Amino acid sequence: MNSKSLIACMSLIGCFSVVTLPVHADEKPEPKVEESQYNQHELELGSRVPEQFRRSDSSIKDWKAKGLKEPAKESEWIQINDKYVRFQKVNGQIVDIVPAPK
Numbered sequence: 523m524n525s526k527s528l529i530a531c532m533s534l535i536g537c538f539s540v541v542t543l544p545v546h547a548d549e550k551p552e553p554k555v556e557e558s559q560y561n562q563h564e565l566e567l568g569s570r571v572p573e574q575f576r577r578s579d580s581s582i583k584d585w586k587a588k589g590l591k592e593p594a595k596e597s598e599w600i601q602i603n604d605k606y607v608r609f610q611k612v613n614g615q616i617v618d619i620v621p622a623p624k
Contacts, residue, residue: 567618570609571602571616573614575600575607581598582599582600590620596610601622604621604622606620606621608620
């Protein structure tokens with residue numbers, strides 16, 4: 523193959539690759555539907571509390587007024603939807619689930 527035909531081939535390949543780039547840029551990824559983190563079936567004894575509820579500002583400070591038993595050392599009460607959940611702060615494991623009054 524001589525150098526002129528090689529240069530011509532490389533030029534054509536370069537042109538084709540530049541032409542196809544804008545076509546791929548217009549493609550949008552499909553939206554993904556993710557399961558809610560607040561589903562009731564996830565709140566089971568021994569499972570883990572969702573990460574956003576492990577912050578200390580979401581804990582229930584007046585557990586006595588709500589009729590809950592005293593949280594053990596390194597555990598705290600939080601409310602998720604219509605349930606009070608006591609979990610261990612160390613690993614996020616659910617230790618107790620009590621329905622919240624409506």
